[in-house]
Amino acid sequence: MQKREPEAFMREEYEKLVAADLDWKLRTLQGPTGPRAIVDGKKSIVLCSNNYLNLSAHPKVREAGKKAMDTHGAGSGSVRPIAGNMDLHEELERRIAKFKHRQAALYYMSGFAGNAGLIPQLAGEGDALFTDELNHGSIIDGVRLTKATRFIYKHNDVADLERALKEADPKFKKLLVISDGVFSMDGDIAPVGDIANVAEEWGAMVYIDDAHGEGVLGDGGRGVASHFHVEDKIQVELGTFSKALGVVGGYVAGSNDLRNYALNKSRTWLLSGTPTPSTTASCIAAIDVLETEPQHVKNLWENTNYFKKELKSMGFDIGRSETPITPVMTGDPTTAKKLSQRLFELGVFRGSARS
Ligand SMILES: *Cc1c(COP(=O)(O)O)cnc(C)c1O
Numbered sequence: 001m002q003k004r005e006p007e008a009f010m011r012e013e014y015e016k017l018v019a020a021d022l023d024w025k026l027r028t029l030q031g032p033t034g035p036r037a038i039v040d041g042k043k044s045i046v047l048c049s050n051n052y053l054n055l056s057a058h059p060k061v062r063e064a065g066k067k068a069m070d071t072h073g074a075g076s077g078s079v080r081p082i083a084g085n086m087d088l089h090e091e092l093e094r095r096i097a098k099f100k101h102r103q104a105a106l107y108y109m110s111g112f113a114g115n116a117g118l119i120p121q122l123a124g125e126g127d128a129l130f131t132d133e134l135n136h137g138s139i140i141d142g143v144r145l146t147k148a149t150r151f152i153y154k155h156n157d158v159a160d161l162e163r164a165l166k167e168a169d170p171k172f173k174k175l176l177v178i179s180d181g182v183f184s185m186d187g188d189i190a191p192v193g194d195i196a197n198v199a200e201e202w203g204a205m206v207y208i209d210d211a212h213g214e215g216v217l218g219d220g221g222r223g224v225a226s227h228f229h230v231e232d233k234i235q236v237e238l239g240t241f242s243k244a245l246g247v248v249g250g251y252v253a254g255s256n257d258l259r260n261y262a263l264n265k266s267r268t269w270l271l272s273g274t275p276t277p278s279t280t281a282s283c284i285a286a287i288d289v290l291e292t293e294p295q296h297v298k299n300l301w302e303n304t305n306y307f308k309k310e311l312k313s314m315g316f317d318i319g320r321s322e323t324p325i326t327p328v329m330t331g332d333p334t335t336a337k338k339l340s341q342r343l344f345e346l347g348v349f350r351g352s353a354r355s
Contacts, residue, residue: 021337027352032057039349048351052324053215053296055246055286064285065247065278072277080274081263088280093259095287096239096251100222101231104259107280109272111211111240111250112138116145117268118236118252119178121261122205123148128172130164130204132156132179132190139178139209148176155183158194165202175204181224182212187325189217193228200233207236215244216323221290221297241279245286249275300324 017023030038034057037046055061068088076084089107096105108114119142123129129148131139134155143150149172151164161177168175177199179190192208199206210223218226221244225231236254241247252262263269275283289296304324311318317329330336340350 024352027349037349039344042344042347044344044347044349046349048349050212050243051246052244052300053221053246053290055215055244055289055296058246058286058289060289061246061282061285065282068277068281072281074278075276076274078273079271081270084274086274086277086280088277088284089274092280092284092287093251095284096253099287099291100237100239100253101226102237102253103256105251105253106259106262106266106269107275107283108250108252108266108269109275110248111209111238111242112141113268113272114238114240114250114252114266115139115142115209117142117266118238118262119143119207120145121265122146122207122236123174123176126172127174127176128168130161130168130175130177134183134185135178135180136184136209136211139180143178156188156191158191158198161195162198165198165204169202175199175202176207177204178207178209180212181208181210182217182323182325184212184325186319186327187212187321187323188319189213189224189227189322192224192234193230196228196230196233205236206234207238208234209238211238211240211243212323212325214239215290215297216300220294241283241286245283245290247279247282247286249279249283 014023027040030041033046033049033051034054035046037044072086072088076086078084080089093105093107096107097103108117115138119139123146125147127148128151129143129146130151130153131143132155133152151168153164154160165175177195179192179195181192182189196206208225210225213224213227215221217224223237223239225234225237236252236258238250238252241249252258308318308326311326311328319327319329321327330339343350
């Protein structure tokens, strides 16, 4: 028998990706991100980051991080439930809750960790879970960890969701509806108002992942629930500091019941370290900036509207985008790749590419 080569499968798989031109080719930023950055040694306009408001560079956000490094050290020393729960973490959670007009919030390592840790605790055997077919990969992974029965409804199709709820209603105990607030590929907005109303009729819990809505939509950038004025009909709002807020870390916001439950049940929270004091302090400062400097969200929308208008007037198809996420539909991957390459030569960076 031939001896096993334990790593061969990785090389073979990688070579297949390379042959199909489907491997990720990473570009490198030399220095900070921002509207302009040095990418692979070249001064570029950045059109592909999620740092929508450039808060990563905001003096208050940077200073807060530096200061916390001095006052609280580089790390928290433990997972939070044992010995790593710091005043900064609790202050941030109070600030998130206040900003989101919620009773409470819980801060996770990342938005991904929030979805992967909380979703499996909200629905289990005998429950039904309803998820949009285009939901984010971190929701898909969270859903895969549950023993609940899954209903995948058509993208943004509330009638299809309602059909599934009706079908499931007599057979299951709890019902849980999960959707992205803003879809990260096409930039379209979920009909969160209608989703909330339909869910209310069936007594279903609503979980909205608003990673791309916060700092972008709603009153002062409070997100998609605020945009549709249905905060009181949505039980779980998941957010992240890695996008518009310009730092890193995730959170869920909702009732005191939600926080108590998530804190005691989410394994990604209980068994994983916490973002550093410096990161936490920068997150607090980022919320502070959103609350006190409304011009950033206003500028974002002025830039977005200008950019979309000019792209359209040049004849580009920008799909169904309603947010700053603006796809350009070229029709086929080869044209997309050529366009991307040419833009990079011209000093416009639209993302590391898989094709
Ligand atoms: C980016 C993103 C996440 C992950 O957030 P992180 O905090 O970066 O882990 C989750 N959900 C959606 C919809 C996202 O776009």
